Every structure is written in C-alpha cells, then in structure tokens.
Amino acid sequence: MVSIKELPREEYLLKGHAACAGCGPSIALRLLFKALGNKVFLVVPACCTTVIQGPYPYTSFAVPLQNMLFEATGATASGIAAALRIRGLEDITVVGWAGDGGTVDIGIQALSGAAERETNFIYICYDNEAYGNTGLQRSGATPYGAWTTTTPTGKKERKKNMPFIMAAHKIPYVATACPSYPTDFVNKLRKAKEIKGTKYIHVLAPCPTGWRYDSSKTVEIGRLAVQTGIWALYEIENGKFRLNFPSDRLVDKAKRKPIKEYLSMQERFRHLTEAEIEKIQMWIDEDWEYYRKLASSEACV
Amino acid sequence: MSFPKTRKEMPLTPLSLPTVGSMGKTGSWRTFKPVVNYSTCTKCTLCWIYCPDGAITRREDDSPEIDYEYCKGCGICANECPVKAITMEREEE
Ligand SMILES: Cc1ncc(C[n+]2csc(CCOP(=O)(O)OP(=O)(O)O)c2C)c(N)n1
Ligand code: SF4
Ligand code: SF4
Ligand code: SF4
Ligand SMILES: [Mg+2]
Numbered sequence: 404m405v406s407i408k409e410l411p412r413e414e415y416l417l418k419g420h421a422a423c424a425g426c427g428p429s430i431a432l433r434l435l436f437k438a439l440g441n442k443v444f445l446v447v448p449a450c451c452t453t454v455i456q457g458p459y460p461y462t463s464f465a466v467p468l469q470n471m472l473f474e475a476t477g478a479t480a481s482g483i484a485a486a487l488r489i490r491g492l493e494d495i496t497v498v499g500w501a502g503d504g505g506t507v508d509i510g511i512q513a514l515s516g517a518a519e520r521e522t523n524f525i526y527i528c529y530d531n532e533a534y535g536n537t538g539l540q541r542s543g544a545t546p547y548g549a550w551t552t553t554t555p556t557g558k559k560e561r562k563k564n565m566p567f568i569m570a571a572h573k574i575p576y577v578a579t580a581c582p583s584y585p586t587d588f589v590n591k592l593r594k595a596k597e598i599k600g601t602k603y604i605h606v607l608a609p610c611p612t613g614w615r616y617d618s619s620k621t622v623e624i625g626r627l628a629v630q631t632g633i634w635a636l637y638e639i640e641n642g643k644f645r646l647n648f649p650s651d652r653l654v655d656k657a658k659r660k661p662i663k664e665y666l667s668m669q670e671r672f673r674h675l676t677e678a679e680i681e682k683i684q685m686w687i688d689e690d691w692e693y694y695r696k697l698a699s700s701e702a703c704v
Numbered sequence: 705m706s707f708p709k710t711r712k713e714m715p716l717t718p719l720s721l722p723t724v725g726s727m728g729k730t731g732s733w734r735t736f737k738p739v740v741n742y743s744t745c746t747k748c749t750l751c752w753i754y755c756p757d758g759a760i761t762r763r764e765d766d767s768p769e770i771d772y773e774y775c776k777g778c779g780i781c782a783n784e785c786p787v788k789a790i791t792m793e794r795e796e797e
Contacts, residue, residue: 407753408766414758418774419725422756424733425778429756437753457726460714465722585753611778619779619792622754 405586405593410437420463422455425618427608427625428502428529429455430582435498435527437585438592441466443496444487446480448510449473450502451535451610474509476501477517480524488523496596497524503544504534507565518572518601525595525602528565531610539613546633547686548679550671551613557674561686569603570639570704576602577639583625587636587647607634615670624668632659632687635694642703646694654695662687725774730757734777736792738770745789751781 415436422429428451436443445468447453453470457463471479476499484497499517501510506528514526533551534540541551543563550557570577576598580588588606595602609625611618628634629650636650646654653659662684666672675683697704708714708721720726747766759775760768768781782790 407749410753412762416758417722417724417726418758418771419723419727419730420757421727424756424776425780426756430754433756433758434753457720457723459718460711460720461723461726462720463723463726582754617779619783621756621778621780622784 405589407585410585410589411440413440415441415465416455417463417465420455421457422451423610423612423618425611425621426451426455427582427610427621428452428531430585430621431527431529431580431588431606431608432500434582434585434588435500435592436466438589439496439498439596442494443467443498444483445469446471446476446483446497446499448476448501448505449536450505451531452500452502452529454536473505475513476505476510477513477515477522477526479513480526481517481520481522484523497522499524499526501526501528502535503528503530503532503565504540504542506530507543507563511568514569515572518569518574518603521574521600523599523601525592525604526569528603528605529608530605531608531613532562533610533613535610535613547683548666548672548675550615550674557672557679566603566605566637566639567704569605570642572601573642574601574603575599575641578602578604579635579637580604580606581625581629581634581636582606582608583622584629584636584649591638613671615673616668620668624665627660627665627668630660631662631665632691633662633665633683635690637694639704644694644697644704646698651698654691654698656688656691659687659691729773730776731759731771731773734772734775735795736777736779737772737795738775738777738779738781738790739793740768740770741789741791742767744787745785746787748786750784750786751790754780754784756780 636647
C-alpha cells in the first residue's frame with residue numbers, strides 16, 4: 404500500500420482551473436495524475452471536466468487529451484489504443500474519464516462495445532450523481548430521494564449499479580473508489596495500469612454545487628458515504644469480489660454509521676421523510692448482505 | 705514539431721496550451737482565506753493531497769505553502785487538517 408508521502412509532487416492538473424471551489428472530481432483528477440504520471444492519453448466527453456480543462460486556447464491539463472462527443476468515450480478510446488499499439492507507443496496508458504451521465508446513461512453502449520472488444524484501457528467514471536455541467540439534471544446514477552432540477556421532489560428510482568454491469572462484461576478488473584481515500588484510489592489505478600484489457604473504476608466524487616453542502620465538506624462527505632456503507636470500496640478481479648479497507652471492516656451492521664448522518668449533511672436530501680430514510684437504510688443493509696455473501700464465497704460475479 | 709508558445713504560432717487545429725491560470729487568477733473567488741499555523745503543523749501532507757485546486761505546494765520538508773493567487777478558499781484543507789493547524793479567515797476588502 405502506497406503512502407501519501409510517496410506520491411509525486413508534480414502536478415498535471417494546473418492551478419487556476421475552472422472547477423467550482425471544493426470540487427470532488429478535481430481531487431480525483433489530481434490523484435489520477437499522482438498515480439499514473441503524465442504517460443497517459445485521456446479521452447474526455449462533454450462533462451464538468453471539459454469546463455475544468457479551461458477555455459481555448461488555454462487548458463489546465465498538462466497531458467495529451469482528446470475531447471469527444473458525449474456518447475463516444477469508449478469508441479474513441481478504442482481508436483486511440485489501436486493507434487498507439489500500431490505506433491509502438493504501448494507505454495502510454497489510455498484513460499477514458501467521463502461523468503456519470505456520460506457513463507451510465509449516454510455512453511454505456513460505446514463503453515460496453517469497448518469492453519467486449521477487450522480494448523486495453525482504463526475507464527474511469529467520476530460520479531457526482533447528476534448532470535453537473537448542464538445545471539444538475541438527474542442521471543441513472545442519481546440516488547433515490549435526491550433533489551435535482553428534473554427531480555424537484557426527489558428522485559423516485561434507485562441508482563444504477565454500474566460497476567456490476569461492467570463486471571458482467573467479464574473484464575479483468577472492476578473497482579470502486581472515492582477521493583476521500585486517496586491511497587486506495589492510487590493503488591487501484593496503478594494495479595489497473597498493469598493489467599491488460601478493459602479496466603473500469605467507478606469513483607464517487609462529491610460535488611458541493613450539486614449536492615448542496617458547504618465546499619469545505621467534500622472530503623468529509625465522501626468519507627461518510629463509505630462509513631455509512633452507501634458507497635462501498637471494493638475490487639472485482641477476474642470475477643472475484645473483495646472489499647477494501649475500510650469497507651472490509653464494515654460488514655457487521657453495527658460498525659456502519661446510520662445513513663441519516665450522510666443524508667442530513669446535504670440539502671439535496673433535505674425533504675426526505677423518516678420513512679424514506681428508513682427505506683434507504685434497508686436497501687443499504689440488503690446490499691451489504693449481498694457483499695458479505697460475495698466476499699465469503701468462491702463464486703465469481 | 706515544436707509546441708507553439710504563443711497564440712500566433714497556434715496551428716489551425718483546436719489545440720490548447722497547458723497554462724497555469726487558464727481560468728485567470730482564481731484566488732479572486734475567495735471570501736475566506738486559509739492560514740497555516742506552522743508551529744502546530746505536523747507536515748502530514750493531507751491538506752496538499754486533498755486540495756482540489758493544487759493550490760498547496762508541498763515544500764521539500766513536507767510543510768504546505770498556499771498559493772493565494774489560485775486558492776479558491778473552499779476550506780477543505782482547514783476541515784481536513786488533523787491538528788487544526790489551518791484556520792479560515794475572512795478576506796479584507
Ligand atoms: C448528445 C449530447 N446531449 C447532451 C449534451 C449536453 N451535455 C453536455 S455535458 C452534459 C452533462 C454531463 O453530465 P455527466 O456526464 O454526469 O458529467 P458532469 O457534468 O456531471 O461532470 C450534457 C447533458 C451533449 N453535449 N451531447
Ligand atoms: S458542478 Fe460539481 S463536479 Fe462540476 S465543477 Fe462544480 S463542484 Fe465540480
Ligand atoms: S482553501 Fe481550498 S483551494 Fe485553498 S488551499 Fe485550502 S483546499 Fe486548496
Ligand atoms: S493538514 Fe495540517 S498538519 Fe497536515 S500538513 Fe496540512 S497544515 Fe500541516
Ligand atoms: Mg455527473
């Protein structure tokens with residue numbers, strides 16, 4: 404396990420970028436570069452990151468990056484990976500970096516195709532649980548009960564389980580992460596880099612603007628997401644499911660914080676009734692029963 | 705091919721130049737300013753790793769140096785410092 408002090412000082416996300424103050428995805432981006440350095444080629448569709456890149460002809464990204472249509476990250480990454488292979492530049496890691504809307508909704512077919520073709524790349528979905536760039540509309544990754552501009556009374560449907568959809572593609576590596584746990588994310592990226600084929604990492608990245616909390620709380624809220632178990636840190640390596648620290652200590656319900664602690668810190672959940680909060684708690688407990696069974700069995704996902 | 709240094713030298717392709725301050729001096733967005741108390745700082749580097757803006761430089765001795773030209777004043781560093789060595793102070797006019 405790498406320690407924070409071992410991470411390089413170099414920055415490839417240059418300061419003076421356009422993200423809101425306290426942006427969770429920006430922390431995740433810095434960690435991406437701490438893990439992989441600048442030997443990367445990024446493919447980024449329309450999303451907040453396109454804005455963070457800055458206005459033409461300047462950019463905050465000091466690495467090669469290709470912007471692409473909202474739906475086409477997977478397809479573009481396949482093309483770039485093929486081009487690098489033909490030119491013998493295989494020490495460069497191709498990274499698809501897309502939002503939750505660009506992944507679980509509109510980009511899912513291009514991503515599914517890339518995974519089925521066993522494209523050699525890392526796909527990262529940074530999940531701020533809504534379409535942030537266009538002013539916060541609901542996505543398939545918006546959780547039950549959350550306010551967005553298109554769910555003014557709270558979303559009525561549950562969050563799509565994208566990591567397991569990717570695991571169903573039988574790709575060699577699927578993982579979840581959260582920038583509040585920097586070394587866990589860095590380790591997973593470095594591990595993914597060494598594996599051939601399609602690697603998928605889903606990063607819960609709190610967004611003060613969309614989730615409606617004070618910008619200083621981004622890391623704290625990500626930590627609470629993990630401590631309450633609404634977000635679990637795990638890996639699925641060749642189908643084998645494994646919980647990572649600290650989620651591996653939270654299998655016993657008594658060790659998990661009540662979900663109310665997480666929900667009550669964010670205004671997007673302000674309108675929730677006690678009954679709705681109880682329902683969310685029940686779903687979390689169900690998920691964990693499933694994680695427990697998966698982690699303790701020989702069966703593959 | 706050498707990379708263009710100025711706008712004039714830009715080729716006729718939409719290619720952007722990596723630039724510190726691509727969005728300008730984002731320090732002007734700030735209402736509260738993080739101030740480090742170096743006598744209590746333990747040089748744990750947590751504030752450095754969590755700053756979304758890369759506005760904290762990690763010095764040779766691992767102590768943090770905040771770049772006020774670009775720090776947006778989000779307050780994450782102060783919230784995360786385990787020994788409360790960073791305080792948020794209101795900016796003057
Ligand atoms: C085909 C298409 N439809 C809609 C848009 C408008 N659009 C641009 S970014 C975006 C939202 C992106 O949401 P997400 O992928 O979650 O990333 P975030 O902005 O939250 O980082 C939308 C709807 C577009 N660019 N292309
Ligand atoms: S809307 Fe959210 S994800 Fe987008 S730049 Fe702002 S804080 Fe970051
Ligand atoms: S207040 Fe925010 S932007 Fe400023 S140094 Fe602290 S973490 Fe970075
Ligand atoms: S988080 Fe606090 S103790 Fe750690 S380096 Fe920053 S100021 Fe010092
Ligand atoms: Mg989003």
